[in-house]
Amino acid sequence: MTILLTGATGFVGAAAAAALASRGLLHQTLFLVRAEDASAGLNRLREQLARFGIVGQQLEKLSQEQVLCADMTALDTVALGPRLASITQVLHCAALATFSNNPKIWVNNVDGTLALARAVQQHAKLQRWVQVGTAMCCGPGLTSPVRESWDAGLDDDSHLVPYTHSKLAVEIALKALPDFPLVVARASIVVGHSVLGCAPSPSIFWVFRMAFALERFTCAPDDCIDIIPADWCGEALVSLLLKPSLAHNLYHVSAGVPSSSRFVDLDNAYAKASNRAPVAPRYQQVALEDLRSLVPLFEERLGRINRLLILRALTLYGAFAELNYVFDNQRLLAEGVAPSPPLTDYIAECVRTSEAIPMTEQMKHDFK
Ligand SMILES: NC(=O)c1ccc[n+]([C@@H]2O[C@H](COP(=O)([O-])OP(=O)(O)OC[C@H]3O[C@@H](n4cnc5c(N)ncnc54)[C@H](OP(=O)(O)O)[C@@H]3O)[C@@H](O)[C@H]2O)c1
Known part of the structure; x- marks a missing residue:
């Protein structure tokens, strides 16, 4: 072979x-x-x-x-x-x-x-x-x-x-x-990686970081991701x-x-890993077309950034999140593949390996 x-x-x-x-x-x-x-x-x-x-x-x-x-x-x-x-x-x-x-x-x-x-x-x-x-x-x-x-x-x-x-x-x-x-x-x-967190690649994790920092995104708390x-x-x-x-x-x-995780469960696991309170009590679901209204919050919550780039990024990823899809995997599991660990199980590793890296730096990985 x-x-x-x-x-x-x-x-x-x-x-x-x-x-x-x-x-x-x-x-x-x-x-x-x-x-x-x-x-x-x-x-x-x-x-x-x-x-x-x-x-x-x-x-x-x-x-x-x-x-x-x-x-x-x-x-x-x-x-x-x-x-x-x-x-x-x-x-x-x-x-x-x-x-x-x-x-x-x-x-x-x-x-x-x-x-x-x-x-x-x-x-x-x-x-x-x-x-x-x-x-x-x-x-x-x-x-x-x-x-x-x-x-x-x-x-x-x-x-x-x-x-x-x-x-x-x-x-x-x-x-x-x-x-x-x-x-x-x-x-x-x-x-991420279930053991190495975001060390191999920060791809897409910055979206969660931004959503929790802004306390707003297109997901509903009960959406399964x-x-x-x-x-x-x-x-x-x-x-x-x-x-x-x-x-x-x-x-x-x-x-x-x-193995999909509800947004609210990710919030809890992320908060625990970052030693902060969950954003749930303050969280607001925002419609895709209203993401623009978050622009005034960007600098305060995300640091010095290119506003247009962030808005574009959140709009692209927000559109996929808004689909609220879970992908059935019964065929795969029937082939003997063990189920995936849910993100809630390893999000702490992703947080730990991201702490020292600005969100905007992580984001670059996904914009080629
Ligand atoms: N990441 C996800 O969330 C995700 C989700 C679903 C499906 N996928 C699929 O998984 C696959 C890999 O994605 P990824 O996230 O690992 O992307 P990635 O990190 O950007 O890696 C892409 C790989 O493809 C190589 N490549 C691109 N164009 C090439 C070309 N013209 N000739 C030879 N090699 C080329 C790149 O080589 P260089 O290093 O030289 O650029 C790199 O090794 C893709 O098919 C993607 O559709 C990814």
């Missing part, structure tokens, strides 16, 4: 690498990395894997031969071809994962993924391609819990952001490839990659109903 892992210099991909490492499979893995050469690629990879606690021999034994230097949007399939021949499993995490209007989203997430998929299928005896998607590709207007289904999601411009549309479009395009062994794993919102930690996400993805047979070709890698 030879695994190709893409996106390992990112948040979810590195978590998947850690899950491979815990199974002793790191050295049967090739890594597609953007870098000038294999040496620079290996350095980038080691740096990121170290953030996930992979250290010592496992890190040192990684070699340049395991690094495929490539950018999905400019694949030299002739040069890359022979390096792909041994691949049996692909865990495709690489994507431009941003809620911004970055004009490269489509070329990365759709065209780049398709080019890579075609090249691997042409050169290798591919047994499984796990396509990491986003559960939010279902788009707005559905009833929660959202089912694990190909029917969820419209391939049109009804999406809140181009990113979720691109992720749905590429799933549909991959499904149409003849004899392509596709398994789609639609991940929910990934926040479907969030998973990166380490659990990596483990679940690797389970889907390695299990000899699977009952379905599409799964939610999500907290689902049992």
Whole structure:
């Protein structure tokens, strides 16, 4: 077995690498990395894997031969071809994962993924391609819990952001490839790490920090929020990659109903971890179109900031929060994957590892 892992210099991909490492499979893995050469690629990879606690021999034994230097949007399939021949499993995490209007989203997430998929299928005896998607590709207007289904999601411009549309479009395009062994794993919102908190990545945690600091956001206190930690996400993805047979070709890698947390419970857990009183008695739910009214509070509660940027960020994330989706994960659990720990169980680690970092600094991670 030879695994190709893409996106390992990112948040979810590195978590998947850690899950491979815990199974002793790191050295049967090739890594597609953007870098000038294999040496620079290996350095980038080691740096990121170290953030996930992979250290010592496992890190040192990684070699340049395991690094495929490539950018999905400019694949030299002739040069890359022979390096792909041994691949049996692909865990495709690489994507431009941003809620911004970055004009490269489509070329990365759709065209780049398709080019890579075609090249691997042409050169290798591919047994499984796990396509990491986003559960939010279902788009707005559905009833929660959202089912694990190909029917969820419209391939049109009804999406809140181009990113979720691109992720749905590429799933549909991959499904149409003849004899392509596709398994789609639609991940929910990934926040922190159940042991390392936000040390590997602060992605999205700043939204909670801002909501609690402002004592206002688009969530109702009883809204259930479907969030998973990166380490659990990596483990679940690797389970889907390695299990000899699977009952379905599409799964939610999500907290689902049992492991989602109510906003009010997150408030309590966050307050306890930060040694402060919960904001619940003062909390106000704000409609998306009224977030603008919070601007005068920004400087007082969030420090010196770029008001427009914060308003834009809160509006984007507030729109997703307002959907109030939980993603059903019965198919995943039926494959033997243990349920995710709820965010309330590990939020203290996220708080502890965020204390010294300004919210605006954490936010930069999500605006590429
Ligand atoms: N984070 C979440 O909450 C979440 C939720 C649901 C689904 N997902 C999915 O999980 C996957 C990873 O997301 P993430 O949060 O880990 O994002 P991330 O931290 O931004 O990592 C993205 C990874 O993709 C690589 N990449 C991007 N464009 C590439 C290209 N053209 N060629 C080669 N590599 C490229 C990046 O490489 P560089 O390091 O060179 O930039 C990086 O390794 C995505 O498919 C995303 O849709 C994430």
